[in-house]
Amino acid sequence: MTRKLNQRRNAALLSTLEARFAANRVLHAKLPWPEVKARLEAAEAKLWSLAEMEQSGGEPDVVGEPSGTGEVVFYDCSPESPSGRRSLCYDAEALAARKLNKPAGSALALAQAMGVALLSETQYRFLQEFGKFDQKTSSWIQTPPAIRELGGALFCDRRYETVFVYHNGAESYYAARGFRACLTV
Helix, strand or coil, X not given: CCCCCCHHHHHHHHHHHHHHHHHCHHXXXXXXXXXXXXXXXXXXXXXXXXXXXXHCCCCEEECCCCCCXXXXXXXXXXXXXCHHHCCCECCHHHHHHCCCCCCCCEHHHHHHHHCXXXXXXXXXXXXXXXXXXXXXXXXECCCCHHHHHXXXXXXXXXXXXXXXXEEEECCCCCCCEEECEEEEC
C-alpha cells in the first residue's frame, strides 16, 4: 500500500491542519506553524497517517509544546471519539475470540494500519486539560499487558467534569466507543 498523498490531497490536508492549528493556539501556544509544516513536508508517510486520522473524523492537531527533540505530537482533538473508528473491539485476539456478532475490526489493528498509536492513559488525561472530550462517547486506550493477558482492556471518557478510566472485556464493542490516536512527527 502506498503511504503517500497526491499533490492535491497533500495541499488540502496541510491547509486544513494549518487552519485548525491557528484556531486552537491554546494547544500549542509557543510553537510556530512553519516549524510544524516543515516537519510534515519532510515526512510523507506521516502526512498519509494524518490524512487517515482526518478522514476518520479525528480532527488531528498538535498538542503540547516542543519537546527539545524538534518532534511534534498530533492527537485526535474531535469533541467525541472519532466517528469513523467506532464499534471496534480492542485487538485482533479479542476479535478472533468473538464467536457471534463480530465487529468490523479491532482498534489496535486499525491504528496499526493507519500508522498511529492509541493514546495512553497519561496522554488521554493530558488532552482533557485542553477541553472536554468524550462527553457522550468513550475511547479505548493503551492497555497494560497484565490486564490484557487476563482478557480485559481499558477505555476512558469524561463525565461529571471528571475523566474516568474503566475496564471491559477486550472483545466488547459499542457504537459509542472508538479510539483516539496520536502521531509523532
